[in-house]
Amino acid sequence: MGRNKLQRFEENAVNRNVVQPGKEIYEKIKGRWNQFFQNENPLVVELACGRGEFTVGLARVRPxxxxxxxxxKGSRxxxxxxxxxxxxxxxxxxxxAQIEQLDQYFDHGEISELWxxxxxxxxxxxxxxxxxxSPRFLGMFKKLVHLEGSVHFxxxxxxxxEYTLDHLSGRDDVEVLKMTFDFYDSEWKDLHHGIQTRYEKMFASKGEKIKYLHFEFIPETKRQK
Structure with missing residues (x-):
């Protein structure tokens, strides 16, 4: 293991804003994120965040x-x-944490917005x-995102x-709010404040079109009969 990686792990171990194995809070954080932040502000979660460019970028413009x-990956x-x-x-x-185990760290309805x-x-x-x-993950997300929350993809x-659109179209508990096969040529391009992940910059530089989807889960009481 490289020296820089070891140093990063050591810093993660003492940085208060990192919740990871070995810290007491790691086993107790479920349902207590507002206590962790010491406020009742909505929770926005980014999955597979990598180096955190998007997480930090959104936090800057949405305090x-x-x-x-x-x-x-702790080094990320x-x-x-x-x-x-x-x-x-x-x-x-x-x-x-592993995303497959997300429900071990967030309570039902605790997440306001998922990316x-x-x-x-x-x-x-x-x-x-x-x-x-996949249906497996969507089922878990439905439990963790509260009824007025939403999911961005x-x-x-x-x-x-296309796989995602196919699965969402077959569900009566989902409403698609925004959808485009070319985000940077859409009416919603400014909604993300120009914030890009490392991978997004790489793909866009190669001419790849960025696809974007925004949807929410519909409570049973509001579904069309």
Missing amino acids: ANNFIGVDI IWKGSTTAIAEGMDNVAFLR ITFPDPRPKDRDEKRRLT KTDNTGLF
Whole structure:
């Protein structure tokens, strides 16, 4: 293991805005994120956040929300963690955990807004259950995102985007609010304040069209009969 990586792990261990194995809060955080942030502001969660560019970027322009980036790689979230600390941002945190276990760290309805940004497309059929927009994950997200909350999805991968649309179209508990196969040529391009992840910049520089989807889960009482 490289010296820089070891140093990052050591800093993660003491940085208050990193919730990870080995810290007492890690086993007790479920349902207590507002206590962690010491306010009742809505929780916005980014999955597979990597270095946290998007998490930190949104937190800069939306100080009335609390932002949590989730990734299993400690060396990645170190970047976002240290940036937030250097800028004195107290509305940013990072959770080091497997996304498959997200319901171990968030209670039902605890999340206000969920972002799925450039996940691994998992193109092989045998990996379908590991796609973050598969029925398996959507079922979990539905429980964790509160009834007035929403889900954002961005990807460069057309196959994954179409797969997601197909699954959402077959559900009566989902309403698609925004959808485009070319985000930067859409009416919504300014809604993200120009914030891009490392992967988004890389894909866009290669001429890839960025796909974007914004949807919400519909409570049973509001569904069309």
